[in-house]
Amino acid sequence: MKLGKQSIKFENTPKLLNTSSIVGPKEMQGPLAMYFEAHTDDIFFGEKSFEKAESKLMKTCINNLLSKVPTDNSNIDYIFAGDLLNQCISSGYCIRDLNIPFFGLYGACSTFCESLMLASLFVDAGYATKTVAATSSHFCSAERQFRMPLEHGNQMSSTAQCTVTGSGAAIVVPKDISIQSPYITCITPGKIVDMGITDIANMGAAMAPAAFNTIATHLTDTSRRADYYDAIITGDLGTLGSEVLVDLFKKEGVDISSNHYDCGAMIYDIEKQDVKCGGSGCGCMASVFSSYFFEQLKTKKMNKVLIVATGALMSPLACQQGETIPSIAHAVAIENEV
């Protein structure tokens, strides 16, 4: 049912049955390496192009996920997926081979939460009994599409973030399945927020106000305090964007510094790896949530988390035409008890 201004409370609390993650070589040099389920040391993943490699990352991730649950593809009712590539070809070519009805999504880096929101909602409403949410990104395909081809050898700005090579996927089922797993209890789909930032090498700052807007709305809608959650996990604000978010809450008299985590700030060793403000991309939250945070939930080290994927909805062309960066954030509450 609708809850407050823009949230939805799931009365049938679907279960997040399982997740899967896969990353590239750079992510395996970071501090979360032990949590990722799969990885490739080859940035081409055996393919002839970065785009095909990205699509294969997603397909491998989904196939690994489905191999862990007692099902075959014909039992997956619907799949919700998206990525950063023009016309979302990573998802399109991946899902072509899976024979599952498909909803294609574009929410930039917010897409992991967008897909998980819809996957959960179809199960909660009784339209489906098994749904999959998946997203991917790839450093090299993103660089040449959004910025410059790698061959150009350009330097990264100090506020830039490094697109994660990776994918994450999750399967959602009704709560009556007897396997112990966390519940998806509530979602808050976001509105677009645009504070006028034009620097595409400073996405964290552009997206932080959208994260603030969605989290604040979620807390109001659910009558919860920020410390209700063991972790409020943003997607890829990076170190700078995370500071902006914490500051925005501080101005409202709310301190989230002790329970705020950002997947982009966590996935790399910021000091040792040359990643400036950290990671970004659809694959960032997808791979970090689907590995480290899902493990924290399963082992009950964390019991209540709010995941908030943030996306910057501009295109290179829009920025060349002088546009600012519209951003959006979607929130999903995941809890061990209901």
Added chain:
Amino acid sequence: MKLGKQSIKFENTPKLLNTSSIVGPKEMQGPLAMYFEAHTDDIFFGEKSFEKAESKLMKTCINNLLSKVPTDNSNIDYIFAGDLLNQCISSGYCIRDLNIPFFGLYGACSTFCESLMLASLFVDAGYATKTVAATSSHFCSAERQFRMPLEHGNQMSSTAQCTVTGSGAAIVVPKDISIQSPYITCITPGKIVDMGITDIANMGAAMAPAAFNTIATHLTDTSRRADYYDAIITGDLGTLGSEVLVDLFKKEGVDISSNHYDCGAMIYDIEKQDVKCGGSGCGCMASVFSSYFFEQLKTKKMNKVLIVATGALMSPLACQQGETIPSIAHAVAIENEV
């Protein structure tokens, strides 16, 4: 509830309360001119770029829609929208200014049905009481992104279609609203179908098998015959793709030639306007359904229609890398009686 293999029957049958349409100058020279609610004679629509013009088409269309129903933006629970531009910037920049929670979609030219499916589903499940679905496309922004800049002056292939400059939007509400309007009764989200076609100047033929797959599945899932519907309306197969679709059904012993309509084949005067096989683009079905067919339903000249938007999910880059064209079609059943 889930119906058959991949359809969903709406037990609360949401109402399609109203629609709005807007088109460009070429569409106003076609046979449906009298049905479109709004139009512009200026291909730039007063903006400085084709992309900004496209975004303004969608925004004008949504604002026109909302002006016709007793509501303001704050009462719209969620909006579902997408377009063909890289990173879906037509939708992103349009919806930035509307202050409505937003689900960004990418299904190429299938997006109008994808957005209408989700808008209906949120109302049917009780998560929302007012949702909007919208899509747009623009000939000039599509040409330079998918094919060649117009300045190049290249000739169109005889199997090509002409991207429609236009937008369409629809508002969905619960059935208990006392205004007489058609119901959305059932949806069939599609699977990706790829028959190996590589010619991006022959999209109709690439998409026809996806339309066939979804329509055939819909008829099986609902135990309906093709002649149950007054009209089976595809999005933009064009004249050639429509022939392929009719032939595919003929092979199965089903004749849809008398109740099949294609928005792409209808929007232009194929004989007199230089459009080869007709219209295409997210704005094609959006503008034609939201004008001509909605009028047929309201005046009860048609009482049962199945709209089937078809999308080709390739990108120029994927085709340059030797990929074939994966296609998808989503179906929505709209009926005056339930």
